[in-house]
Amino acid sequence: MPRLHEKMESNERTPLIATVHVAPPRQRYQHSTVRRFCTIALCSTLLMATVFFLVPLAFLPGHRHHRQPLPSPHHSTTSIPYKELQAILLNEPKAEKAQEWSKYYTAGPHLAGKNYSQVLWTQERWEDFGIKAGIVAYDVYINYPLGHRLALYEKKKAKDSEASEWKVKFEASLEEDVLEEDPTTGLENRIPTFHGYSASGNVTAPYVYVNYGTYQDYEDLVNANVSLKGKIALAKYGGIFRGLKIKRAQDLGMIGAVLFTDPGDDGGVTEENGVGLYPDGPARNPSSVQRGSTQFLSVAPGDPTTPGYPSKPGVPRQPVDGSIPSIPSIPISYVDALPLLKALNGIGPAPKDLNKWWERNLGLKYKGVEYNVGPSPDDLVLNLVNEQEYVTTPLWNVIGVINGTLLDEVIVIGNHRDAWIAGGAGDPNSGSAALNEVIRSFGVALSKGWKPLRTIVFASWDGEEYGLIGSTEWVEEYLPWLSAANVAYVNVDVATVGPSFKAAASPLLNQALYDIVSKIPSPNQTISGQTVGDLWDHKISTMGSGSDFTAFQDFAGIPSIDMGFGPDPEAPGDTGGAVYQYHSNYDSFYWMNTYGDPGFHYHETMAKLWALFTAKLAETPVIPLNATDYALAIQGYISNVETKIDAAIAGTTTEESELEARGRPSPSAPIGSISKVKISFRKLHEAASSLLAAAINHDSWAAKLAEEAGEDIPWWKWFTKVKLYFHIRRANDKYKFLERQFLYKEGLDGRPWFKHVIFAPGLWTGYAGAVFPGLQESIDDRDFRNAKKWVGIIEGTIIKAAKSLK
Numbered sequence: 001m002p003r004l005h006e007k008m009e010s011n012e013r014t015p016l017i018a019t020v021h022v023a024p025p026r027q028r029y030q031h032s033t034v035r036r037f038c039t040i041a042l043c044s045t046l047l048m049a050t051v052f053f054l055v056p057l058a059f060l061p062g063h064r065h066h067r068q069p070l071p072s073p074h075h076s077t078t079s080i081p082y083k084e085l086q087a088i089l090l091n092e093p094k095a096e097k098a099q100e101w102s103k104y105y106t107a108g109p110h111l112a113g114k115n116y117s118q119v120l121w122t123q124e125r126w127e128d129f130g131i132k133a134g135i136v137a138y139d140v141y142i143n144y145p146l147g148h149r150l151a152l153y154e155k156k157k158a159k160d161s162e163a164s165e166w167k168v169k170f171e172a173s174l175e176e177d178v179l180e181e182d183p184t185t186g187l188e189n190r191i192p193t194f195h196g197y198s199a200s201g202n203v204t205a206p207y208v209y210v211n212y213g214t215y216q217d218y219e220d221l222v223n224a225n226v227s228l229k230g231k232i233a234l235a236k237y238g239g240i241f242r243g244l245k246i247k248r249a250q251d252l253g254m255i256g257a258v259l260f261t262d263p264g265d266d267g268g269v270t271e272e273n274g275v276g277l278y279p280d281g282p283a284r285n286p287s288s289v290q291r292g293s294t295q296f297l298s299v300a301p302g303d304p305t306t307p308g309y310p311s312k313p314g315v316p317r318q319p320v321d322g323s324i325p326s327i328p329s330i331p332i333s334y335v336d337a338l339p340l341l342k343a344l345n346g347i348g349p350a351p352k353d354l355n356k357w358w359e360r361n362l363g364l365k366y367k368g369v370e371y372n373v374g375p376s377p378d379d380l381v382l383n384l385v386n387e388q389e390y391v392t393t394p395l396w397n398v399i400g401v402i403n404g405t406l407l408d409e410v411i412v413i414g415n416h417r418d419a420w421i422a423g424g425a426g427d428p429n430s431g432s433a434a435l436n437e438v439i440r441s442f443g444v445a446l447s448k449g450w451k452p453l454r455t456i457v458f459a460s461w462d463g464e465e466y467g468l469i470g471s472t473e474w475v476e477e478y479l480p481w482l483s484a485a486n487v488a489y490v491n492v493d494v495a496t497v498g499p500s501f502k503a504a505a506s507p508l509l510n511q512a513l514y515d516i517v518s519k520i521p522s523p524n525q526t527i528s529g530q531t532v533g534d535l536w537d538h539k540i541s542t543m544g545s546g547s548d549f550t551a552f553q554d555f556a557g558i559p560s561i562d563m564g565f566g567p568d569p570e571a572p573g574d575t576g577g578a579v580y581q582y583h584s585n586y587d588s589f590y591w592m593n594t595y596g597d598p599g600f601h602y603h604e605t606m607a608k609l610w611a612l613f614t615a616k617l618a619e620t621p622v623i624p625l626n627a628t629d630y631a632l633a634i635q636g637y638i639s640n641v642e643t644k645i646d647a648a649i650a651g652t653t654t655e656e657s658e659l660e661a662r663g664r665p666s667p668s669a670p671i672g673s674i675s676k677v678k679i680s681f682r683k684l685h686e687a688a689s690s691l692l693a694a695a696i697n698h699d700s701w702a703a704k705l706a707e708e709a710g711e712d713i714p715w716w717k718w719f720t721k722v723k724l725y726f727h728i729r730r731a732n733d734k735y736k737f738l739e740r741q742f743l744y745k746e747g748l749d750g751r752p753w754f755k756h757v758i759f760a761p762g763l764w765t766g767y768a769g770a771v772f773p774g775l776q777e778s779i780d781d782r783d784f785r786n787a788k789k790w791v792g793i794i795e796g797t798i799i800k801a802a803k804s805l806k
Contacts, residue, residue, distance in 0.1 A: 079449055079450060079451060080445065080448050080449050080450045082615075082619055084448070084450075085445050085450055085615055085619065086519075086612060086615065088441060088444055088445045088448070089441050089442075089445070089608065089611040089612050089615055090519075090520075090608055090612065092437075092440065092441035092444050093434075093437040093438070093440075093441055093604050093607035093608050093611065094437070094604060095599055095600040095601055095603060095604040096600070097436075097437055097440070098433040098434060098436075098437050098600045098603035098604055098607065099433075099593070099600040099603070101125075101429075101432065101433035101436045101437070102425055102429055102430065102432075102433040102589060102592065102600070102603070103589055104121070105118070105417070105424065105425075105429035105432050105433065106184065106422070106423045106424060106425045106429055106588060106589040106592075107422075107589075108187065108189065108422055109187075109189055109190065109191050109419075109421070109422045110417065110418055110419055110422075110424070111144070111191060111418060111419070111420070111465075112140075112142060112395050112418040112462055112463035112464075112465060112466050112469065112470075113140070113142060113393045113394060113395040113418075113462070113463065114418075116396065118417065119135060119396045119398060119417075119462070122398045122417065122432075122436075122460050123135060123398050125436060126398070126400045126436075126439055126458070129436075129439050129440045129442075129443030130443035130446045130447060131400040131401070131402060131439055131442070131443055131446075131458065132400060132401055132402075133398055133399065133400035133401075133458075134398075134399055134400075135396050135397070135398055135399075136396070136397045136399055136474060137394045137395070137396050137397075138303070138310060138311040138312065138394065138395055138397075138463075138469070138470070138473040138474075139311050139312065139313050139392050139393065139394055140303045140311045140392065140393065140394075140395055140463060140466075140469050140473070141303055141304065141305045141311075141317070141320070141390065141391075141392050142196065142197070142390070142391065142393065142395075142463070142466050142469070143196065143197060143198070143388040143389060143390045143391075144388070144389050144391065145191075145192045145194035145387070145388060145389075146387040146388060146389050147385070147387040148174055148192070148193070148194065148330050148385055148386050148387065149171075149172075149174070149383065149384075149385035150171075150172040150174060150258065150330060150332060150336070150382065150383070150384055150385070151168050151170065151171045151172065151382070151383045152168070152169045152170040152171075152339060152340060152343065152380070152381075152382055152383075153166045153167065153168060153169060153204070153380070153381050153382075153383060154166070154167055154169040154379060154380050155167075155378075155379035155380075156379075164379075166381075169339070169343070169380070170339040170340070170343075172332055172336040173287075173333075173335075173336060174192075174193050174289075174330070174332060174336065175193070175287070176193070176285070176287045176288060176289055176333065176584060176585045176586070177285065177287040179278075179279050179285075179586075181279040181590060182279055182585075182586065182588050182590040182591065183590065184421075184422050184423045184585065184588035184589060184590065185585045185586065185588065187422050189422070190421070190422050190585060191291075191420060191421055191422065193289040193291055193330070193331055193332070194291060194330065194331070194386075194388070195242070195259075195291065195292060195293070195294045195329050195330060195331060195386075196291075196292065196293035196294060196295065196420075196465060196466045196467070197243070197293055197294050197295045197304070197324040197325065197466060197467065198246075198294050198325060198328060198329045198330070198386055198388060199324070199325050199326050199327055199328050199329070199386070199388070200328060200386055200387055200388045201255075201256065201327065201328035201384070201385075201386055202328075202383075202384070202385045202386075203232065203255045203256045203327075203328060203383075203384050204381050204382065204383045204384075205230055205231055205232050205255055205256070205381055205382065206231050206232070206374070206375045206376040206377065206378060206380065206381050206382075207231055207232040207233070207234050207258070207340065207374060207375065207376050207381075207382045208221065208226060208227075208228060208231045208232070208233060208234065208254075208348075208373055208374045208375045208376075209234045209235075209341065209344055209371065209372070209373045209374055210233045210234065210235045210245075210249070210373070211235070211236060211357075211358050211373075212235065212236050212237075212238050212239035212240065212245070213233060213235035213236070213239075213240070213244075213245030213246075213248065213249065213257075213259075214239050214240050214245075214248075214764070215240075215244075215248055215764040216357075217357075217358075218248050218249070218252060220354045220355065220357075220358070221354075221373065222252070224349050224353070224354060224373075226348060226349065226373055226374075226375065227375055228249075228252045228253065228254055228375075229252065229253035229254065230253060230254070230255060231254050231255070231375050232254065232255060232256040232257065232258065232382050232384055233245070233246075233249040233254050233256070233257040233258070234257075234258050234260070234337070234340055234341070235249075235257060235258070235259050235260075236259075236260060236261070236262045236265070237259055237260065237261045237262075237265075237290055237331075238261075238262075238265050238361075239765075240762075240764065240765045240766055240767070240768075241297050241298070241545075241546070241761075241765065241766020241767050242259055242290075242292050242293070242294055243293060243294040243295050243296050243297055243324075243325065243766065244296065244297075244298065244764055244765070244766050245257065245259065246294050246325045246327065246329050247296050247325065248764075249327065250325055250326060250327045254327065255327055256327050256328050256329065256382075256384040257325075257327065257328075257329040258329065258330055258331075258332055258337075258340075258382070258384065259290070259329065259330075259331050259332070260331070260332045260333065260334050260336070260337035261284070261288065261289075261290050261333070261334055262334060262337075262361060262362070262363045262364060263283075263284055263334060263363035263364065264360075264361030264362050264363025264364070265361050265363065266283065266284055266363070266579045267577070268577070269282055269283050269284075269577045269578065269579050270283055270284070270363060271283055271286075272363065272366045278579070278581065278586055278591065278595070279590070279591075279594070282577065282578035282579060282595050283579055284334075284579045284581055285581065285584075285586055286333060286334060286335040287333045287335050288333055288334075288581045288584040288585075288586055289331050289332060289333045289583075289584055289585075290331055290582055290583045290584060291331055291420035291421065291583045291584070292331070292420065292465070292583050293465060293466050293467050294324065294325050294329055295323065295324050295466065295467040296322070296323055296324065296325075297467060297468075297545055297546070297761065297766045297767075298545065298751065298760075298761045298762065298763050298764070298765070298766045299322065299323060299750075299751045299753070300323065300751060300753035300754070301467045301468040301469070301472045301545065301550050301551065301753075302467060302468060302469055302472030302473055302476065302551070302753075303467075303469055303472075303473060304318075304320045304323035304324055304467070305317040305318050305319075305320060305392075306318065306473070306476075307323075307753055308476060308753055309476055310473045310474075310476045310477035311469075311473050312477075317392075328384055328385075328386035329386065330384065330386055334363075334364060337364075338364060338367055338369065340382070341364060341369040341371065342368060342369055343376060343380060344370075344372045344373065344374045344376060345368075345369070345370040345372055346370065346372060347372050347374050347375075347376065347377065348372050348373045348374045348375060349372065349373050350370060350371065350372050350373075351371050354373075358371070395418075395462040395463045395469065395470055396462050396470075397459060397460065397461055397462055397470045397471075397474055398417075398459070398460040399457065399458070399459055399460075399474075400439065400457070400458035400459075401455065401456070401457050401458070402442065402446065402451075402452055402455065402456045403455050404451065404452040404453055404454045404455040404456065404618065405451065405452070405453050405454075406453060406454050406455070407455050407485070408484065408485045409453075409454040409455070409485060409487050409623070409732065409736065410454060410455045410456075410457060410482075410485040410486050410487060411454055411455070411456050411457070411486075411487055411488055411490065411614055411617045411618045412456075412457040412459060412482075412486055412488075412489045412490070412552070412558075413435070413438070413456070413457070413458055413459070413489070413490040413491070413492075413610065413614050414435075414458070414459030414460070414461055414471065414489070414490075414491055414492075414548055415428055415431035415432050415434070415435045415459075415460060415461070415491070415492050415493065415495075415548075416428045416431075416432075416460070416461040416462070416463075416464030416465070416470065416471070416493065416547075416548055417429075417432055417460045417461065417462055418461075418462050418463055418464060418465050418470075419465065419587075420465055420583045421583065421584065421585050421587060421588075422585070422588075423585065423586075423587050423588035423589060423591075424587055425587055425588055425589050425591060425592035425596065426494050426496070426497035426580060426582075426587050426591075426592060426596055427493065427494045427497070427582065427583065427587060428464065428493055428494065430494055430495035430496045430497065430564075430592070430596075430597070430602075430603055430606070431492040431493055431494060431495040431564065431606075432460065433495070433600075433603050433607075434492060434495040434496075434603055434606045434607040434610060435458065435460065435492065435607075435610070437603070437604070437607035437611075438458075438607050438610050438611045438614065439458055441607070441611050442456070442611065452615075452618045452619060453618060453619050453620075453621065454487065454617070454618040454619075455485075455618075456614060456618050459471070459474070459548075461474075461548050464493070464547065464548055468545075468547065468548055468550050468551065470548075471548035471550075471551055471552075472550070472551040472555075474551075475551035475552060475555060475556055476551070476555075479555075479556055482552075482556050482558060483556060483557075483740065486552070486556070486558045486736075487558075487559075487617060487623055487732075487735075487736050488508075488509060488558065488559050488560065488561070488617055488625075489549055489552035489553070489558050489559075489560040489561075490560070490561055490610065490613060490614055490617070491547055491548050491549040491552075491560060491561065491562040491563075492562070492563060492564055492606065492610055493547040493548065493562060493564065494564045494566070495564050495565065495602070495603055495606040495607075495610075496564060496565040496566075496596065496597050496602035496603055496605075496606055497564075497565070497566055497567060497580040497592075497596050497597075498565055498566045498567035498568055498577075498578065498580065498596070498602075499523070499524050499565060499567075499568050499602065500565060500566050500567065500568040501517070501532055501535070501536045501563070501564075501565055502541075502563065502564060502565070502566050503540050503541070503561060503562070503563040504540065504541035504542065504543055504544070504561070504562045504563075504769070505540050505541075505543065505559075505560070505561035505562070505563075506543060506553060506559035506560055506561070506630070506739060506759075507540075507626070507629040507630040507632075507633040508559040508625040508626060508627065508629065508630050508735070508738065508739060509559055509560075509561045509625065510540055510626060510629045511624070511625075511626040511629060512613065512616055512617065512624045512625070512626075513540065513561065513563070513613065514533065514538070515616070515624075516609060516612050516613045516616060517531060517532040517533035517536060517609065518531050518532075518533040518534075519531065519612060520532045520533075520605060520608050520609045520612065521605070522534065522535050522605070523601035523602055523604075523605050532605065532609060541769065542759055542769035542771055543560060543562075543759045543769050544759075544760075544761040544762065544765070544766075544767050544768045544769030544770070545760075545761035545766060545767060545769075546761070546766070546767040547562055549561070549562050550761070553739075553756065553759060554754050554755065554756045554759060554760050554761075555753060555754070555755055555756075556740075557739045557740035557741075557742060557743040557755065557756060558739060558740075559625065559738075559739045561613075563609070563610075564606065565602050565605075565606060566580070567579070567580050578591075578595035578596060580596070620706070621705075621706065621709040621728055622702050622703075622705050622706040622709060622728055622731060622732065623731075623732045623735045623736065625735040625738070626699060627694075627695035627698050627699055627735070627738060627805060628692065628695045628696050628699050630691075630695065630738070631688065631691045631692035631694075631695040631696075632692065634688050634691065634758065634798065635685075635688045635689075635692065637758070637771045637772060638681060638684055638685060638688055638772075640771070641681075641771075641772060641775060641776070641779075642681055644779070645679070645779065679784060679787055679788055679791060680791075681791065683791075683795050684791055684794060684795050684798070687795045687798040687799045687802065688798055690798075690799065690802040691798050691799075691801055691802040691805075693802075694802040694803075694805040694806050695802075695805060697805070697806075698731070698734060698735075698805040701731060702731045702735070705724065705727055705728050705731055708724055709724065709728060734804060734805050737804060738801060738804060738805065741797055741800045741801035741804050742756055742757050742758045742797045742798075742801060743755040743756060743757070743797075744756075744757045744774075744793055744797065748760060748773055748774050748777075749774060749777065749778075749786065750763075751763070754773070757772065757773075757774060757790075757793055757794050757797050758771065758772065758794075758797075759771065759773075760773040763777055772790070772794060774786075774790040774793065774794075775787055775790040775791060775794060778790055
């Protein structure tokens, strides 16, 4: 690690102004009291003026447009104007370079904790670009696959005998087809299909089709008197995080789980609609298998043996019960799922016998599947074998740093490097390729004399796929420093797998994103001059989980954003509607070059967007955050919660709220009990109004300071510069620490790692963000005393946030 790493270790703020030591006089002169006072005052004033004059000149942007900065203890003697930096970041990223980086990253397997040569290569490239880079290692508890099997057995009478014997009716291949066109799929060292953090086991039992395996799907089966205990769950991917499908099965006494992807979730890009199958077309290859982690992500990410502290050698390890599954699971393709589903035809309830949500996206009906749930009769059982090796092994983050003038204002940007397969051209290495182009472009700016106002940290995380491990352990290790210095975290997991721009962010960052997308030309312009912003719906999602922003936003209270280009569900297959074959061997360089991003134009666009967004955060004298957006969002969240309670009392719901409820527990008490416990939101609204007023005032003051900072203040108005400098520093501190005000030290009920009271992943969704999670979960559980407690906690954090802005 470079110099910044040493600062991290000390957990001390770097002083902005060097201490000036004045030598004592050699002899004492006799002066009167008045003359002595005047002499001291004059000398002190001149000394302070000299020091304070230099620092603001280096800080305020006048020098960036009109002249070179004067020297200061932490600033280079040359710089380039901000407009020139923007031009470099817009012109330097190249599609052909991103293609080169993608080809390297996708050339071989790079599971978490594997392929150290790729770690060194990444470090070396960043240093070639002029960025100091180091490697930060953690010893983590993860699993690697040893073997697996899935067979359907049928009990039949033996020939010439009254006795019965078990016969194999179907043996799943558990393999993806090797394609001549796609070299990655035929690598001898390709990674088998498996689940991260899955339990080893060999179980045989009847099985039940459980739809998407959401909390409510299981409740529907229980209410339909379908026997689940002792059975194996057969679930579709989608709707919620895969680990929670297995958690609920485990909670209900099921002994194993098998997960598959239904082509009905691929929209119109399917074989049924006449679209060619990959590699002949953009539709899903029938043998495609989604690998992935089954860690209980909504409980806590990171190494499950070290919750809340970094996985360094020799640290105490906690038991993993309650953090990862205790029953075995495996992923399969829909080709392997077909015989299992067909064997249930006519057995048990059909989708229409349950409710409308079971009749959605039944993509295998055209293959003869009726989607009955079973359970399979006693003479038809599944044998599920899953063999995993659990080890404590190193994984490696690559961390690069450009030290800025202000070392206590830091921007962190990152992407993870590890993948479940040899490829990973979309997830994560489209982001890795874009990150390399971002860093290379900043390196070009450095070579021209640029130095950022704020420090920028670049991260290539390891272990994201297993449970956001590399980023979580790093945040846990450097939490004191991050809490004091980190202004924002900018995450790009998947840079591109299609043409549709998507973003999730803390509301503080909304305006900065709107500004930057309007500056980036879109690769799919229908009218000349269209920008990414012109073709975007401008919807910014709330922060949930599922990528490396989680520890920053939900644990450390650092405003974060996650962005990238995804598939366009409305586009036909030949114009951007290619199915993204997530976590499968077909997320390959060939797929990306042929269907995902031919020409790598979206890689280039994402690099430009990412670089300019980072530069805006790092270079603007007044941090470009917007507190008013946050306050308005909070007001909306409060109103939404009230509406849901009113709807619950009235017994009415919308289709949207019903769909959302599929991932939440059913009420454990009658609706009428809501009215027996009065939950008043009056004080919550008052707190939110107070926050809005404070936010408007602060944003207005910050805008005025930004305007003044952009003016060319003459040198002789040094006191104006000094005053402006300290006002901007004060305003920036308020922005920097605003998100931290929403942290609750005790954390959420049952999952104390999550500290943020506004945002967290849904307890039974995992990926999707929940707003006021403590309150929402209490209402879902009909625990209204606890709900009142959370109203008070939320009110307290909002009041604290309002006070912090005054």
